[in-house]
Amino acid sequence: MLARARQILRRMRQTAPMCGAARRTDGEPCRNFPLENGRCKFHGGLVPKGKNWHRVQPAHNPKRTLAKLHEIEARQAKQRKRFARMTPEEREAHQAWQASHNPNPRKRWERRVALEARELLRLADEKARAKDLDE
Numbered sequence: 001m002l003a004r005a006r007q008i009l010r011r012m013r014q015t016a017p018m019c020g021a022a023r024r025t026d027g028e029p030c031r032n033f034p035l036e037n038g039r040c041k042f043h044g045g046l047v048p049k050g051k052n053w054h055r056v057q058p059a060h061n062p063k064r065t066l067a068k069l070h071e072i073e074a075r076q077a078k079q080r081k082r083f084a085r086m087t088p089e090e091r092e093a094h095q096a097w098q099a100s101h102n103p104n105p106r107k108r109w110e111r112r113v114a115l116e117a118r119e120l121l122r123l124a125d126e127k128a129r130a131k132d133l134d135e
């Protein structure tokens with residue numbers, strides 16, 4: 001009975017979609033079943049989509065959820081203290097920076113790639129101009 005169940009599970013694993021993230025142990029694709037967003041629970045499958053990706057998710061263990069919330073509270077208290085120590089100019093600069101920066105890592109990555117692309121284009125342009133001057 002158990003052997004039959006294992007056989008069925010093995011067949012399901014062979015045909016079902018899989019997580020596919022690179023495993024830390026050997027770099028091979030992860031073979032766990034994916035959740036809604038295509039990754040297993042170990043590889044970001046529990047991270048919610050859209051605007052809620054950075055919100056605290058209730059952990060399986062309520063003690064852990066509490067610990068998380070306490071940690072966040074402590075961090076926010078530290079930030080408030082730091083903010084209170086700032087001069088008005090520093091505070092203004094801080095707020096301007098916060099308003100101009102998106103904490104989404106995907107967006108950060110896109111900005112970095114765009115910056116690198118601009119830099120490459122600039123270098124190519126400089127090379128082309130240097131060549132024009134030579135001729």
Ligand SMILES: [Zn+2]
Pocket residue numbers: 019020021030031032039040041042043
């Ligand atoms: Zn996985």
